[in-house]
Every structure is written in structure tokens, then in C-alpha cells.
Amino acid sequence: SMARLVQAKDTVIYSVNNEEFRTAVVDNNTKLKIGKNSFNTSPLLGTPYGSCFRVENNNLVLFKESIEMSSIEETPQPSLNNKDLIADNKAQKLTATDIAELKNRGAEGGEIIQALIENSSTFHTKTKFSQEKYLKKKAKKYNQIIKVLPPTVRTVCQFYFSKCPFKIKYLLLLNVE
Numbered sequence: 001s002m003a004r005l006v007q008a009k010d011t012v013i014y015s016v017n018n019e020e021f022r023t024a025v026v027d028n029n030t031k032l033k034i035g036k037n038s039f040n041t042s043p044l045l046g047t048p049y050g051s052c053f054r055v056e057n058n059n060l061v062l063f064k065e066s067i068e069m070s071s072i073e074e075t076p077q078p079s080l081n082n083k084d085l086i087a088d089n090k091a092q093k094l095t096a097t098d099i100a101e102l103k104n105r106g107a108e109g110g111e112i113i114q115a116l117i118e119n120s121s122t123f124h125t126k127t128k129f130s131q132e133k134y135l136k137k138k139a140k141k142y143n144q145i146i147k148v149l150p151p152t153v154r155t156v157c158q159f160y161f162s163k164c165p166f167k168i169k170y171l172l173l174l175n176v177e
Contacts, residue, residue, distance in 0.1 A: 003048035006148060012044065013149045013159045021149075021159045032060075034144055049150040060146060093119040113138045 006012060010026050016034050024032035024041055031038040034055070043053065043060040053060040094116055102112050116138055117123050123131065149155045160168045 003050065004150070005046055005048055006044045006051075008045060012049075013151065013155050015147045015149060017145055018147065021162045023159070032146075034146065044148055047148070049148055051148050053146040053148070055144055055146075091120055091122040092116065093121070110143055113143055 006026055008027050011023055012026055013021060013023050014032065015021050022033065024030065026041040026044045028040075028042045028045075030041045032041050033039075037055075037058075039055065039058070039060050041060075043062065044051075047062055051062055052064075054063055055061070098115075099112060102115060113135065123134065126134065149158075157168065161170075
């Protein structure tokens with residue numbers, strides 16, 4: 001069967017980085033919110049439900065590949081711990097101005113995160129857990145992935161459960177199989 005496409009006037013449920021759930025009405029001049037920013041919903045029109053978008057030059061752009069955490073060392077390093085790390089922001093050589101310049105020349109979130117890692121004197125001395133936490137925090141800020149969720153009972157349940165569980169009498173997804 002053909003995937004259902006997002007039509008004008010559809011109310012869609014979308015997730016930001018698979019965490020935050022929100023709704024938006026899709027049309028040529030409606031907006032959806034991500035953090036403090038608003039983006040035109042027109043790029044969603046005609047795309048299949050389940051599509052992912054990311055922010056590029058203040059627009060939502062459809063994309064296919066998933067975020068890879070290629071920067072995380074695969075080898076376990078039991079000798080590492082974070083007790084020697086000093087949180088004074090001196091470990092990061094990139095300034096806010098450098099990051100703004102990267103954004104202005106159209107750098108994507110992944111590119112900015114890569115630059116932050118390369119300019120961090122402590123990233124490679126952190127534990128794997130700490131590296132993952134750092135990457136997740138930076139992805140939330142610089143590499144937001146917006147997924148238009150398929151309009152299923154499960155999705156609607158998830159949305160209401162995350163927003164106002166009392167409206168659905170605290171119905172959990174486990175009960176909707």
C-alpha cells in the first residue's frame with residue numbers, strides 16, 4: 001500500500017529529536033515550533049508520514065540518512081573517568097562567534113558538532129557515557145531532527161501521554177496493542 005502523504009490542513013504530530021512531541025496544522029503559511037524558533041510547514045506538504053526533516057538556513061529540509069554517532073570511541077576505556085575534567089569552558093576552543101560564523105555560511109548541525117568535538121581538548125578523555133551525553137546535548141541544540149509521525153492510535157496516545165496524560169485517563173501504550 002502507498003504511504004499516506006501529508007496534505008494541506010492536516011494536523012500532524014511531530015517529534016523533535018525523538019523526545020518532544022508537538023502538533024501543527026500544515027499549510028502554506030502555518031508554522032511549527034522547535035524550541036524558541038518557528039518554521040514554515042509548507043516543506044511537509046506532499047511528503048510521506050514518517051519523513052524526517054532538519055533545519056538548514058532557517059528552513060525545514062527533508063533528509064534520509066540518520067544521525068550517526070561516529071565520533072564516539074567504540075573501544076571501552078575503563079581507565080577513563082571524569083574526575084580530572086574541569087568545567088570552566090576553557091576546554092572548548094570554538095567561541096560563540098566561531099559557531100555563528102559556521103551557521104552563517106550554512107554549516108549543518110552535524111558539521112558544527114564535529115567542529116565542537118575537534119576543538120574540545122577534553123572530549124577524548126571523557127568516558128563513553130559522557131561523550132554520548134555531550135553529543136546528545138549538542139544535537140539538541142545544533143542538529144534538531146523533526147519527524148512527522150504517522151497518525152496511528154499509538155502516536156496519538158504517545159502525544160497525549162507526554163502532554164496531558166489525565167485526558168486519556170493515563171492510558172499507556174502497552175494497553176493499546
